[in-house]
Amino acid sequence: MLTASVTVDPAFTVGPVRSRTFGSFVEHLGRCVYTGIHDPGHPTADADGFRGDVIDLTRELGVSTVRYPGGNFVSGYRWEDGVGPVDERPRRLDLAWHSTEPNLVGVDEFMRWCRKTGVEPMMAVNLGTRGVQDALDLLEYCNGTSDTHFANLRRANGAEEPYDIRMWCLGNEMDGPWQIGHKTAEEYGRLAAETARAMRMVDPDLELVACGSSSSTMPTFGSWEQTVLTETYEHVDFVSAHVYYYEEDGDLASFLASAVNMDHFIESVVATADAVRAAGKHEKRIAISFDEWNVWYQKRAESKVPEGDDWPVAPVLLEDKYNVADAVVVGNLLISLLRHTDRVHAASLAQLVNVIAPIMTEPGGRSWRQTIFHPFALTARHAVGEVLRLAIESPSHDTAKYGAVSALDAVATHDPETGEVTVFAVNRSTTDDLELSVAVRGLGDLRLLEALTLSNPDHTWAATADDSESFAPRANESASVSGERIAAVLPPVSWSILRLARG
Template structure:
């Protein structure tokens, strides 16, 4: 058994726990919208056609923001096709995913769903095939009270009050050659700057997200951020980051260390943004919206879109079935996001339903929680107050991709109001348990409120509609607190949460 130590101190604060860290993503891709959140024939569907079981699971997941409507989809999207009488809306080809969209769900429907789910909407505009004017039209439709063409169109469509959407994405992954309307950094930077400036003329209080790199493996990574931010710095608030992780060739050790790459991504983007800030003598600081992240098995058959003359509505796409190891990685990626809360001000797990998602559904039938649902839900529920800078002493194991990596990774939060401390920890070893020792002398008198661990001797176990409950977070009976120290045994390939307080 390995031994590892965490030392916590209330003075070592990284920053506040940001509720927007627990965002998600709904794209018109595969079955995320149709038979995902929207399924009028489902027994739980409400008057608007939204599945009640999915709404319940969304609230249980603890999602705070939802990015919409894409993703790659947005770079060819004509938003006005999705407003007005449903029977008059056109069906359009979606070139991004070789599918058809009947536009049964558009801006107004999504906003009604967001209200029911109690989430903040994060709207994306099309800067692939469209530009400044179309972005302004959508903003006018959503945020202007009335007295103009598009705001009055919204009111005529039955929505009297403006939506007042605050957070907007200026396009999506425009550095990617796969993107419709792909641009160079200079081309995109100029367009994003002009779009942002015009949008602020209409609504000065917006928070705007400019496209950063869609992967740290992109050949333009770093230079893309530098050029784009040089053009847009004074007009935007956040730069986006996108990252997906997947197990390759059975290299479980490197896969479990995926958060090392996320740490590198965040720290590199933050350094580049700060360099632009210094060079331009800007006062404000640009933060990061990590608005696409997850585990995604891109080489699997379900990630291949249709082809030829086949343009189906809501095909089965990207419906990865997640196992225990995937859930441990998702929990570790959340640890990385939290420990960078000084720079990561928003994040979106991609996606919410069916498409590389924590929630799965059958059309007209059952819904269930994937393994990845649990670390997200428990972190969203229990992380509160301030994120603490944790001192970690841990043995390391060698990985093919990242070299020697500490087997223990962890972060902690402290709620000054209640005094509660919560530790989130992963054991990334593939074979060896960890005896965890947490030094709590900075928080005298705490006792153990709860300890839960997600693991399984078979790390490939997957939840299904028939069995989604056999494996999940269970009480960790080894956890104890005595003499201002907490101890717990963490199995290999595991994610754990320890809740400590005085109540």
């Protein structure tokens, strides 16, 4: 058995737990919107056509923000197609996903859904086929309070009060040649700066996100951030980061170490942003919005988009079936995001329903939780207060992609109001149990509130509509407390949560 130790001291903080770390993403892609969140014929559907079972699962998941309406979709989107009488809305070709967009759900419907679920909207504007004026028009429609055209149009469409959307993405993945309206860093940086400047003339307190790299494997990674931030630094609050590099391709050990790559991604973007800050003699620091991240099996058949004359509405696309190992990696990626809470101020698991998602649905039928649902929901629920800087001692093992990596990865949070400490931990070994010892300083004798572990001797087990709970997190009976120390055995390929309180 492997052994590892962690020392936790509430005096050593990284920064606050940020609720926006637990965001998600709804794009007009596949069945995310239609038969996902919106399914008027479903037995639980409300008057707006939204599935009540999905609303309940979204609340249970603990989602704080939802990014909308894309994603690649936004780079060809005409937002005005999705407002006004539904029976008068045009059907459009969606070039991003070779589909037909019926525009049954648009800004107003999405905002009503946000209010039903209690999430904060994060709106993206089209800087692919559109630009400054269209962003201003959408901003006026959403947030306008004056007696002006687009504010009055919103009122005429049934929303008297402004939506007051605070967080806005200036386009999406504009570094990618797959993007409609793909631009060089210079082209995009200039357009983003002009758009941000104009939007702040309307409301100087908006929170604006400039497009960073769509992957750390992009050939322009680093130089893209430097150029874009040089243009936009004084006008934006965040630079985005996206990653879907993570999938098991027969190398389980490397896959379980995926958070090593996320750590590198975050730290590289931080270094570049701070270099631009120094060179430009800026005072503020740019934060990261990691507003697309997940495990995604991009080579599978379900990720193949339609082609030719086939332009379906809401096709089955990107409907990955997640297994236990995928859930362990998602839990570990959340550990990475929390560990960098000083600079990662927002994040969005992509996506929410059906499309590489924690929630799955049948059209008109059942809904269920995928394996990745559980570490996200438990982390969102129990990561409270301050993120702590840990001292970790762990054995390591070799991986093909990342070299030597530690078997244990962990982060902890501390709630100063209640004194509760929560440790989130993964055993990345593919073969060995790991005996974990956690010493907590400064709180006196401890008591164990809860110890849960997600694992399965068959790491390929995946949830289905017929069986989604056989391998949900279960009580870890090995956990014990003695004074200021807790011990637990973590099985291989596992994610665990340990909740402690003052004795």
